[in-house]
Amino acid sequence: MVAGSTWALLTFFFQNIISWAGSDLRYVVLARAVFGGAQGVHFPALASISSRNLNNKDRTFFFSATSAGSAMGALFTGTVGSYANEAYGWPYVFYIIGKNIFYKYLFSFLFTKSLNRHYIRGCHTSATKIY
Numbered sequence: 001m002v003a004g005s006t007w008a009l010l011t012f013f014f015q016n017i018i019s020w021a022g023s024d025l026r027y028v029v030l031a032r033a034v035f036g037g038a039q040g041v042h043f044p045a046l047a048s049i050s051s052r053n054l055n056n057k058d059r060t061f062f063f064s065a066t067s068a069g070s071a072m073g074a075l076f077t078g079t080v081g082s083y084a085n086e087a088y089g090w091p092y093v094f095y096i097i098g099k100n101i102f103y104k105y106l107f108s109f110l111f112t113k114s115l116n117r118h119y120i121r122g123c124h125t126s127a128t129k130i131y
Contacts (some may be wrong), residue, residue: 002037002128003037003038003041004038004042004101004104004105005040005102005106006034006035007035007038007039007042007101008098008099008101008102008104008105009098009102010031010034010035010038010098010103011035011094011097011098011103012094012095012096012099012102013094013098014031014035014098015090015091015094015095017031042125046066047063050062050063065074077097080096080097081093081096081097084096110118
């Protein structure tokens with residue numbers, strides 16, 4: 001959750017970081033390094049959690065769906081980003097995408113907390129207890 005929120009907030013504020021930095025690129029490089037670190041945590045954490053809690057058949061579907069979701073997200077982001085860039089300018093691309101990523105993580109966090117989930121239910125098996 002922390003990595004996803006960091007990723008979303010840095011995306012949202014990235015154009016501001018560029019404006020604040022001016023000609024000093026150290027802040028932009030630092031922001032990109034933190035941004036990459038936040039992105040780099042996502043898939044290994046996802047793999048670790050799912051490999052411990054899903055059987056082989058469910059794990060195959062899960063990784064296929066998440067991999068396809070990443071590709072679809074890249075297509076969607078490119079399409080929406082192009083239209084937003086044409087209509088509003090490049091800073092709004094970061095606002096729109098960052099805001100949507102943040103809302104996705106916030107919704108996921110609140111939804112799973114409100115359900116008080118302690119189980120992952122697979123497609124082909126009964127629920128598995130998460131410790």
